[in-house]
Amino acid sequence: MTGRYGVCCARQINMTNKRSTILFLSLSVTVLVIGLLLRIYNFRSNPATLYIDEMAMLVDAKSVVLTGKDIHGNSWLQPIFISYGDYKQPVYIWFLSAAVALFGNEQWVVRIPSLLAGLLTMCIAPLIGLEFWRWRNYKKNFKVPIKDWYLVHRWLGLAIAAVVAVSPWSVTFSRAGFEGHLAQLLFSLSIYALQLSFRQGWWRWMSIILMTASAYTYYSVRFVAPIVVILISIIQIWQLGQISPARKLIKHRIIDLVGVIIIPLIGFYLLLYPQISSPHASAADKFRLGTDSVLNERDEYVLTQNIYRELAGNTFIDRLMFHRSWILIRELAINYADFLSFNFLFLNGDDNLRHGTGAHGLFLLPFLPIFIWGSYDLVTKNRSMGLIVFLWWLVALLPAAVPNTTPHALRSLNALVPLSLIIGVGLYKCVSYIVRHFDQFGAKLIGFGWTVWVIFAVAEFSYYYQIPYQRISKNAWANHEQTLIEMAQALNISHSGVYFWGLNSRLYLWIAGQPDYDQFPLINNNNQAYFDQDFATKRFDNYFINEGLPRIPEVNEAVLVMSKSDWDKLAVDDTDIIVKQEHYLDLENNEFVVAAISRKLSI
């Protein structure tokens, strides 16, 4: 049985079937609600505190909202934000500024752009998947209007949305303010626009704009995006030739090549030019390339090369076989391989507790057999889609594989959508198979068993995330700084000096990030920036950070924050100091003291 436009729906649920529509809508709402709940439940308090990068972005956003300038006094419209010396990309800060203007400057607002990115990814990934699904038989399928195509294949879209909705990878990054998460959404939107451009050319320019926005959001996109765009464009040119044989002529191929690939990419790099030519660009590159990576261990490769060659006899073959380039490629391959491990993808994820729970993979374990099924289907039956999706995944890993900290869930976020597509296709095919064989006991058993397993896994993940993870991950989320500052401010009733020792030298970020702080940009009374060349500071308003050794300052009143061992050494009882209040805090086995002191008045 075939429907309109020759689309085969013999094995699919009939689009005119009312029960099917109700079922689809119910499941869609369920998936959306689950995705929403996982992302917004306890949003304000889990993760409990802001990490330094989030705090830095909040501070810059507050400054932009209040003054139109960043914390250094530079205009908000700049291609690179200096921040605390890590040279941030601007787009997330712009989005955050809008959020701060709308919702106020509470700390949880930092995560709103990421939350929206997560929710929108749930919507855009299915659309991308449905467009790629046309490639199964492009000659026939490209004529089908979008609305009809999406209606017929809505179950595939739902499957992909479900995968993203319950993915721990997507959920944890939706609840944290990371630029990479917003960047992957913008890049996904650009890919979708690129797919739409096949029928309406102007979408290609929208794709370039979105791609540029993505590159202005996260640094690594500028390497990933062009390669993926070129690959998709090449396939589109080939498909044009299939649909219209006249386009196979060399003349038309060249025109397509220039118009579809070269000019848009030139446009992309032209739009990126302000950032490339920014006065901070070289400092930003130096900061990023200074990360421990396979590219800056050249001395070690030379040493290893020489040892191998010497031991082997230093013949021509040895000089070829043990060349340092092979050693570098090998190290890169080892890093790459870390991202492809099932442990990383489906069981433990990233060890870094800011990037995941450490107890769940990027996707839940029940999706492993579905992933295998989807991979098999894409490799054998839908090769065009399989080619681009697998290449997208592998290309997305390349900038993440260069640094030595692997596997890394944040740096590889550009792979979220392609992996979701693979698993989504697998889920769709698996469910279709079970529906077709539903009269068989085995199919019912497998379907029921797998569903129970998924429910168990989702429940366990959400339980772990809300309860044990919240306690275990406090240290990772800079809980010390926030807690101590709050305590110090609570004791600082008389607005005397507050003295900190043993904490982050960029503590001013947490101070400026408090809701009631509004002195922006961060310059002192002499109109100078507080920061030294390392973007740290020892004095910030009436706060003193790591200035000298822990001591009782020569003032009448102060609030002191230091480790308990330092406090005990001060032997305050033997001095003329009155301790008005003293609080001990055990923050994950680090003991601190926050004390409000004053001097005894001499007679």
Added chain:
Amino acid sequence: MVVMINPALPFTIQVAMKTNHSRWLILALIILGLFLRTYQVTSSPPALYWEEAALGYDAYAIAETGRDHHGHQLPLIAFESFGDWKPSLYFYYLVLFVKFFGLNDWAVRISGVVLGGLLIWGLYYLAQQLKFPSKWTLFVIVLSPWAIHFARGAWEAHLALVLITWGVGLWWRAVNSSKKWLFVGAAISLGLASYAYHAARLTVPLLVITLLLVSLICKRTDWLQSKIKWKHQALVLPFGSACLVALLMLPLLFGLLNPNSSAITQRYKETGITSDLDIISISNQLKADADNTIAARIFYHRYVMIAREVIKNLFSYSSLSFWAINGDANPRHGTGFTGLIYHVEIIFLVWGLVMMMKRRQATDWLLWGWFMAALLPAALAKPNPHALRILPALPPIILLISLGLSSSTKHLTTFIRQFEKKYIVKKNFHHFLSQNGVKKVICLIIMCIYALELISFYRYYLRVYPTQAQHEWQYGYEQLVKELATDIAQGTPIHFARSLGRPAMYVWFYTQEDPREVQARADMEKFDQGEFISYQNISYDREVDVSQIGTGEVGVVLASKVDLESLTNFDVTIVNGLDDRPIWCVLRKTN
């Protein structure tokens, strides 16, 4: 399809020539395989590992006295050895070599080479039985770095692998032919495998169950349609074979049930994950963090955590690094320079996997079951991934790679011919090569790539690896014992540091100490678990205090633990490593 070698020749001669070509190719590959495993076998790996020394010496003891060095007569299940209760079969196998070649490195190592040759033959035979491309299988196993490395040492797992491979091959031959007596051979081979290696005690039963199920599925029409029940050969014989395996494994079961015996359980206690208390404490911690709610007690129950640990161990074998880049982290289990398979073989492995999933043959379930049966014991132990423990999984991997090679050459040949037809022949050009010619060119390219991989691996293996891994292979003991030979013979008191492990075994091995003497002193000497820490004039101390060495006594210490310049009243002899750096110091006090 018969390929015309020379159309001028009669057909029968052409077939004979083709068969001869194949035979020469097979012979050449076998010779190459034996050469790769034999050449400089005692130099790389650079020395005998202590397990090899223990295998050799106890085999010698059995050959001379019928008892191991502890005095146990012909142990059936396991040899006490260092208290680790090694499975017994390899000792008896090694007796043949020790009897023939004497007690030396060569005898121990050549036993592994012979197993390597049997494995090559066994896999070729297996590929023929399971209808996999047998010549490609031969090609891959001959050049396999995983197989080459373990054929150059005395490894119990290797013996188990060979027995399992032959067992499965014979079983499948028996299923598909009239030679039903081969079931007996298969059962004996599989039963013996469980006496060769700890993990095989779990792998073999699982594999037998898999074999049983797959052979029943393949032959279901036979046993369903047969009208005379006692003639259900397709049903009775496989079951009978499985029962024979179970019978052969009965002593192991009795050993397991004996609470006083550590022969079966000791190894699992040392390495098993259920012995790991960390899992229990993590479970308790998580439950406490969640205030011990019902949900927490379900989600973080210790059995759930143990299952999770098993899955994590299984998933460690999905690492591309482990398979194709740097292999096992333990330098004794691989070079660290290459993985278990060559880099290019990853492509063929994946291709073979896809082809196998596409063709959906019942026999393919055998490979899946075999692979899981080999992985499961490794997943229940630590550490992971472990190239030695999953050695029984080598045949499925090799078969998949060979399937990938065969399929990819066919696909590539077809693709090139279609490309030629579309873009070259269409324009009135002729095909450059015949179909067979294209296939030969592709095979040649593949072989060139393999040659580069082999040269790189083998060069590193012979020249670099011995120096890099000398400490893991306890290099230096042989030279050290030779240096101490006179002192030992004269009964000079010797204080020997146990810093590199098990020195007593090396001393007996390289002095060819009479096992009767060792057995006689088994009740008199001091032990650390099953290891002698004193013997006659030698005391094997954890550390040797140089100041405690008396005049006329000898101290043997690691060079890194002493300051040579301060040893003025000692006559110092240094044993250097392959990199000319000192390993051992022999200190003879002069006054």
